[in-house]
Amino acid sequence: MGIEKTVATQKGKDCLQLSSETNSKSSKKNRRRQRKMTAVQRLYDICYEVFGAGRHGIVPPPDDIQRIKSVLGMCFFFCSIWFLVIALTWLFSCVDGMTEVDVGLRPNMPYFRRAPTDQLPKITYLHIHECDKFSIGIFCLPPMGIIPLHNHPGMTVFSKLLFGTMHKKSYDWVVDVGSDSHSKFCLSKAATPPPGLRLAKVKVDSDFTAPNTSVLYPADGGNMHCFTAVTPCAVLDVLCPPYSDPDGRHCAYYLDFPFSSFPVDGAPVPDEEKESHAWLQERDDLEDLTVVGAPYNGPRIVER
Structure with a gap:
């Protein structure tokens, strides 16, 4: 009596610890992958995020704007039909160090x-x-x-x-x-x-x-x-x-x-x-x- 609860609690702790370790390892892998990403791949990815799913001259919906902001590292709000022009200006600022x-x-x-x-x-x-x-x-x-x-x-x-x-x-x-x-x-x-x-x-x-x-x-x-x-x-x-x-x-x-x-x-x-x-x-x-x-x-x- 109560043993099952203790075991379950311990399993929960073990699973939580394992999950935490797995997430930590996954995060490290993702960071390593990001560090290994080439400049030309980063350029392509940003171009795809900015242009790939949208129509030219149309402001993307808020969710897409947030996605692009996260890719480009931008911290400002897009509020006009010139969204693509602004985003493009930041596109090259992200790869300005390319040689x-x-x-x-x-x-x-x-x-x-x-x-x-x-x-x-x-x-x-x-x-x-x-x-x-x-x-x-x-x-x-x-x-x-x-x-x-x-x-x-x-x-x-x-x-x-x-x-x-x-x-x-x-x-x-x-x-x-x-x-x-x-x-x-x-x-x-x-x-x-x-x-x-x-x-x-x-x-x-x-x-x-x-x-x-x-x-x-x-x-x-x-x-x-x-x-x-x-x-x-x-x-x-x-x-x-x-x-x-x-x-x-x-x-x-x-x-x-x-x-x-x-x-x-x-x-x-x-x-x-x-x-x-x-x-x-x-x-x-x-x-x-x-x-x-x-x-x-x-x-x-x-x-x-």
């Missing part, structure tokens, strides 16, 4: 060798991941390698310079002036503009050195940009969402002309700002671009 080592690259690899003077520098693209929500990849540029001026329609883009120095020039459209802008103004008689010109404003025109990270948005931040490698360099790109012709996200390339190339009367540009504006014209000829694909041999990601 070429984290993706298995070295500056002395063949991708980064200077091209012979009679050849165009070859750009190498390393594909890491792509789904209908986001893509992750790396552009490897040798010295003087150029990615011509191109757009990102309806997309938010993070460009993380892993190593090296590059010159970046970017534009945003002048929003109150539509396509074929020159037709709305009075051109001088000396001007013979090509068709399809559109007015744009320079957003950035300067050199960047690793570990710089830049963010561009669908209508701000330099949605159209071009890169020129000053030294060998590697750029990790996250596109949200990726290019898709059926969905209207076609990659267009442009020529840029100084604003003064085609003098106009009535253009909404003050004299002191004319040097920071340019005319852009979509182009089809890409003879100055050579991009080849190569296997990504860095740490693998576990896709969901």
Whole structure:
């Protein structure tokens, strides 16, 4: 009598102790697993949490917001339709320390060798991941390698310079002036503009050195940009969402002309700002671009 209760109590204590030890071991394993998680896996996981289940431009429900906050370590409240923009800004802050080592690259690899003077520098693209929500990849540029001026329609883009120095020039459209802008103004008689010109404003025109990270948005931040490698360099790109012709996200390339190339009367540009504006014209000829694909041999990601 009473023995059963004593045994049961002891069993309960033993089970509680065993459970506590098991939980402790499990927690240690989880912590070790988290410590071992690669930077590129962490990047993928955060991208998946931010984009994987949601629709672009829609605020996720509170439960999903809490999940993303826990992943990103954020401590603020999202309360506007710009949730994704804010979350993306924090996305790269979480991996701002990434370097070429984290993706298995070295500056002395063949991708980064200077091209012979009679050849165009070859750009190498390393594909890491792509789904209908986001893509992750790396552009490897040798010295003087150029990615011509191109757009990102309806997309938010993070460009993380892993190593090296590059010159970046970017534009945003002048929003109150539509396509074929020159037709709305009075051109001088000396001007013979090509068709399809559109007015744009320079957003950035300067050199960047690793570990710089830049963010561009669908209508701000330099949605159209071009890169020129000053030294060998590697750029990790996250596109949200990726290019898709059926969905209207076609990659267009442009020529840029100084604003003064085609003098106009009535253009909404003050004299002191004319040097920071340019005319852009979509182009089809890409003879100055050579991009080849190569296997990504860095740490693998576990896709969901």
